[in-house]
Amino acid sequence: MEFGDAVVLSGVTAGYGRRTVLRDVSARLPRRAVTAVVGPNGSGKSTLLGVLAGTIRPVRGTVEPGGAGRPGYVVQRDAVSDALPITVRDTVAMGRWASRGPWRRLTAHDWAIVESCMAELDVSALAARRLSTLSGGQRQRVLLAQGLAQEPWLLLLDEPTTGLDAAARQHIAGVLDRERARGVTIVHVTHDLGAAMAADHCLLLDEGRLVAQGLPTSVLAAETPPVGGVGWSRSML
Numbered sequence: 001m002e003f004g005d006a007v008v009l010s011g012v013t014a015g016y017g018r019r020t021v022l023r024d025v026s027a028r029l030p031r032r033a034v035t036a037v038v039g040p041n042g043s044g045k046s047t048l049l050g051v052l053a054g055t056i057r058p059v060r061g062t063v064e065p066g067g068a069g070r071p072g073y074v075v076q077r078d079a080v081s082d083a084l085p086i087t088v089r090d091t092v093a094m095g096r097w098a099s100r101g102p103w104r105r106l107t108a109h110d111w112a113i114v115e116s117c118m119a120e121l122d123v124s125a126l127a128a129r130r131l132s133t134l135s136g137g138q139r140q141r142v143l144l145a146q147g148l149a150q151e152p153w154l155l156l157l158d159e160p161t162t163g164l165d166a167a168a169r170q171h172i173a174g175v176l177d178r179e180r181a182r183g184v185t186i187v188h189v190t191h192d193l194g195a196a197m198a199a200d201h202c203l204l205l206d207e208g209r210l211v212a213q214g215l216p217t218s219v220l221a222a223e224t225p226p227v228g229g230v231g232w233s234r235s236m237l
């Protein structure tokens with residue numbers, strides 16, 4: 001691991017039970033930077049995020065984190081049950097459990113962070129609403145507020161802007177810019193070419209293999225030669 005690395009993955013093979021998804025992935029994620037993870041559907045992007053979050057344990061290879069503490073992990077909004085009878089404020093407050101533990105009372109300081117994260121994502125007016133009554137875009141912003149409330153050194157986001165309108169996408173891009181400026185390392189999975197191009201670093205996956213990594217302009221510039229019998233082009237993002 002070098003000074004500028006937030007995370008180093010070496011030869012990571014991982015999946016679900018007997019199903020192998022990621023194969024021999026070696027990558028360096030730069031510190032205090034935004035990394036975009038791109039690739040076609042089913043290429044293993046969410047699985048890679050799960051490995052970085054520590055929820056999926058590699059069967060081979062290593063993941064070396066360059067920081068202490070749990071990463072903030074914001075799953076795809078569809079992964080959150082509609083049935084949870086929980087308010088927006090409580091959802092964001094769950095972000096503080098990582099440092100307090102779920103059975104400890106949150107302090108005034110914790111609640112101040114919760115309020116400021118809701119304000120940053122423009123969901124304060126929804127604070128008392130149940131998560132299940134929100135639109136997809138509103139729910140996405142609440143989940144991001146929960147991730148920020150963890151005050152993590154590493155923030156992992158699975159398709160944070162999918163399905164959002166242009167104004168909401170721009171708002172979230174601004175939030176991520178501010179987090180990066182505060183020194184947070186951000187990794188986000190995206191199918192949005194513009195968002196990927198705006199990142200500092202890019203990982204391109206195809207069929208569970210890392211096909212390219214580096215500056216988005218070079219990773220996304222050209223069509224790559226066929227990998228594993230499948231060619232990749234921008235149109236597959």
Ligand SMILES: Nc1ncnc2c1ncn2[C@@H]1O[C@H](COP(=O)(O)OP(=O)(O)OP(=O)(O)O)[C@@H](O)[C@H]1O
Nearest residue numbers: 016019021039040041042043044045046047048189
């Ligand atoms: N919980 C699971 N159990 C078994 N297989 C899974 C599970 N989650 C994902 N997979 C499989 O792993 C492969 C990679 O899925 P993953 O969600 O990582 O891809 P992705 O690149 O994020 O796709 P998308 O762009 O569609 O979100 C797919 O073939 C998928 O069916």
